[in-house]
Amino acid sequence: MTLIGIVGAGVMGVDVAINCAACGYQVVLMDKSAEVIAKAQLEIPKRLRNYKMLSPAYRELDASQLSSLINFTTDISSLSDCPWVIENVTEDWDTKASVYKQLDQICSDRTYYAVNTSCISITKVAALMQYPEKVIGMHFMNPAPIKRCVEAIRGFHTSEDTIDAAKEFLKSLKKRMVLVNDMPGFVANRLSHLFMNEAAFLVQDNVADAVAIDSIFKEGYGHAMGPLETADLIGLDTVVNSLKILYESFQDPKFRCCPSLQKMVDAGLLGRKSGQGFYSY
């Protein structure tokens, strides 16, 4: 059975692990924190219950069977034999760079690297590696087990072979790949972070509350979720980190982070993952 390596067991890593195991892959789920790994083991049955309600594809799956396909570890060297490593660590350059430097030592020229990032340049990540042509952006949408579309990002070095392999791999996960070129934020987050940030400014400026803003988006524009519900789902810390990367990358004030959004993160209000953001959970 093919072994898929997943680095980072936070919001995205756990969901990507569920998705891979549900499609018949054996998974190694690695995080630097033993506490996070212990939490991930408990999270899987909870999240699966939710996905069973949202998608018929998950209805027949048994939580213990699914968990038995996932090996949980804090040891990055367990990823050495994986043909694909999907990296989902914190949206911070230094953190990602240290992980890729370790992977470069551990893995061989047979490994493809999927960078699941909101905004960080794929080209910059690939430049750290001996085989930069094997690095591709794979921006899974949240919640990954439910969303069919994956934004794939072609870095400067990404080879056609890697693009073809990514397409095949994503097909096996029942996903449709939309390929775009590399530029921080790509398509999805360069657009969505403007919406989420401006929505936070609207709350700060007391123009409307979160419910009103999200209602206008949903009922007026037909979006499934409003910008502030989306920000809470992503994690407000990840949204703030991504805005900082966009701001630094483009040097464009349109990406300046809303001060009250930063204040929420400083106060520990991170959205769904902490139980409190623009909404309570």
Ligand SMILES: NC(=O)c1ccc[n+]([C@@H]2O[C@H](COP(=O)([O-])OP(=O)(O)OC[C@H]3O[C@@H](n4cnc5c(N)ncnc54)[C@H](O)[C@@H]3O)[C@@H](O)[C@H]2O)c1
């Ligand atoms: N949250 C979303 O909706 C979303 C959607 C698509 C992509 N992303 C991207 O996916 C990545 C992960 O996001 P997330 O929301 O899961 O973040 P998160 O904060 O929930 O999880 C990040 C995990 O990385 C782990 N980590 C940090 N340093 C590590 C290291 N050196 N080795 C191993 N593990 C390490 C942390 O312990 C944490 O568990 C980010 O780059 C983010 O931009 C997030």
